[in-house]
Amino acid sequence: MSEVTIQVRTAPRxxxxxxxxxxxxCWARYLEFHACSKVKGDDDPECEKFKRWYLSLCPEEWVENxxxxxxxxxxxxxx
Amino acid sequence: xxxxxxxxxxxxxxxxxxxxxxxxxxxATPIMEGxxxxxxxxxxxxxxxxxxxxxxxGRTLWHFEQNQNKIPSSLxxxxxxxxxxxxxxxxxxxxxxxxxxxxLYAMDEIISPAITIKTLGHQWxxxxxxxxxxxxxxxxxxxxxxxxxxxDLEIGQFRxxxxxxxxxxxxxxxxxVIVTAADVLHSWAVPSFRSKCDAIPGRLNQTSLFIKRxxxxxxxxxxxxxxxxxxxxxxxxxxxxxxxxxxISNKLNE
Ligand SMILES: [Cu+2]
Numbered sequence: 001m002s003e004v005t006i007q008v009r010t011a012p013r014x015x016x017x018x019x020x021x022x023x024x025x026c027w028a029r030y031l032e033f034h035a036c037s038k039v040k041g042d043d044d045p046e047c048e049k050f051k052r053w054y055l056s057l058c059p060e061e062w063v064e065n066x067x068x069x070x071x072x073x074x075x076x077x078x079x
Numbered sequence: 080x081x082x083x084x085x086x087x088x089x090x091x092x093x094x095x096x097x098x099x100x101x102x103x104x105x106x107a108t109p110i111m112e113g114x115x116x117x118x119x120x121x122x123x124x125x126x127x128x129x130x131x132x133x134x135x136x137g138r139t140l141w142h143f144e145q146n147q148n149k150i151p152s153s154l155x156x157x158x159x160x161x162x163x164x165x166x167x168x169x170x171x172x173x174x175x176x177x178x179x180x181x182x183l184y185a186m187d188e189i190i191s192p193a194i195t196i197k198t199l200g201h202q203w204x205x206x207x208x209x210x211x212x213x214x215x216x217x218x219x220x221x222x223x224x225x226x227x228x229x230x231d232l233e234i235g236q237f238r239x240x241x242x243x244x245x246x247x248x249x250x251x252x253x254x255x256v257i258v259t260a261a262d263v264l265h266s267w268a269v270p271s272f273r274s275k276c277d278a279i280p281g282r283l284n285q286t287s288l289f290i291k292r293x294x295x296x297x298x299x300x301x302x303x304x305x306x307x308x309x310x311x312x313x314x315x316x317x318x319x320x321x322x323x324x325x326x327i328s329n330k331l332n333e
Contacts, residue, residue, distance in 0.1 A: 006324045006331075010195040010211045010255065018189075020276075022257060022283040055210045056195040057283070059259060060221060 011053035022057065029054035030066060031077055094271040095237055095297040104270045107290050107317070111273040113182045121175060128171070186273070189287050192255035196248065200258075200265025200278035200300065203307035207246050214331040226310050240297045245314040249323035254288040263305060269298030269315055277302060290317040 017025040033050035040047055055063065069075040094104050106112040143152075197208040201223075209220035227241040248254055258267045260278035267286075268275040271294075276286040298313035318326070 006212055006327050008193050008211075008252075008320070008324065010192055013189055013191045020187075020284050020286070022285040023281070026283055052211075055213075055219065057197075057257060059197055059199060059257075059261075059283075060208055060210070060219070061261065 011056040026054060026058040026062070027077075029057055030063070034070075035078070094294055095240060096270070106273075107271040107292055107294065107296060108273060109289060109291065110182075110186055111271060113185065114273050117178055117182055120178060124171060124175060189255070189285065190253045190289075192253045192287065194249070194252060195255045195257060196246070197257045197259070198246065198267050198278070200260040200262075200267065200304065200311075202262050202305050203300075203311040205242075205246075205265075205267070205300075205311060205313060206261075207244075209327065209330075212327055212331060218331075220327065220330045224314070226312055237297065239310060240299070240312045240314070242312055242314045245295070245316045247316045247318065247323060247326050248288065248290060249320040250290045250293055250317050252289070252320055252323075254290075256286050256288055258284045258286060264302045265300050265304045265311070266302035267298070267313060268301040269296050269313055271296045272298075272315075274298070275301055293317050293319065 011025075011029065014025055014028075016028070029050055033047055033054055036044065036047035036050055066075065070079075094107060096104065103111075103115050103118070106115055195211055197210065199206045199208070204223055204225045206221070206223045211219075213219055222244050224242045224244045224246065226239065227236065227243060229238055232238060232241060256267070256274070256276070258276040258278045259282060260280045262280060264280075265278040266275060267278055272288055272290070274286055274288065276284050278284070294317055296315040296317065298315070300308055300311045300313070302308075304311075
């Protein structure tokens with residue numbers, strides 16, 4: 001059995017999204033990661049944090065869908 | 080899946096509806112405790128008002144019955160009495176609005192969460208995603224939770240309420256639950272937590288949980304979602320944080 005250290009942490013509360021509806025929270029974190037990785041690269045610790053947060057907030061199916069759209073150049077957001 | 084509580088039979092409590100129940104299920108969150116207290120506080124006002132109104136009505140019918148009052152009263156209005164019976168109920172409403180609003184705002188309060196769990200409604204089962212943690216292959220925890228059909232139930236299990244894979248959460252921890260749906264509207268509801276959150280395709284709804292005691296909590300889909308709406312129950316197993324962490328690491332290593 002390999003050793004996995006579990007850190008109990010998650011996407012923090014964001015003042016931009018104070019309501020029950022968190023759809024845009026997930027979307028914003030996804031965009032923020034890609035904006036960040038464009039400048040600093042995928043493995044930058046700053047960007048990695050955004051990735052962790054959008055993975056926490058967005059359903060897996062959404063993320064897979066957006067990743068595919070990005071690969072195909074059909075992503076409906078800022079590239 | 081290993082249900083952690085199976086190793087500790089002494090702490091099993093079943094928070095589930097009883098036959099002919101008319102009251103609440105036992106609360107497991109501070110908010111549900113608040114709701115139950117407000118309910119009983121309001122019950123006091125309801126009882127006082129009902130008794131008073133019935134008594135007034137009864138007296139009026141008894142004393143002003145037509146055989147005793149050959150000549151009907153011609154009184155049509157009285158400013159003072161009308162002021163009293165308008166201002167008094169308004170004042171009572173104002174008084175009970177105070178605890179009601181404070182509870183309402185307490186429910187919406189999102190305290191910085193330590194854990195995010197996503198729950199997705201499907202036709203007709205729930206699935207849970209724990210994406211705060213990744214294993215070496217960058218996989219997160221993700222599983223479906225189906226109802227156990229009647230013929231597969233074991234002794235002591237609840238008909239139409241038991242599931243194969245429970246949602247597992249730690250106690251005394253602020254948890255963010257993101258509720259959404261993959262196909263049609265559903266609603267994720269657990270009475271002991273006062274949780275009832277609509278699951279809407281394309282939208283992420285957030286609700287928070289803070290569980291005060293270990294136990295197994297039962298709920299059901301609460302938005303009519305098709306033919307098997309009644310057969311997609313919710314089971315939540317609340318355990319201590321160390322137990323939760325070891326459950327997570329076991330799951331990640333599967
Ligand atoms: Cu449903």
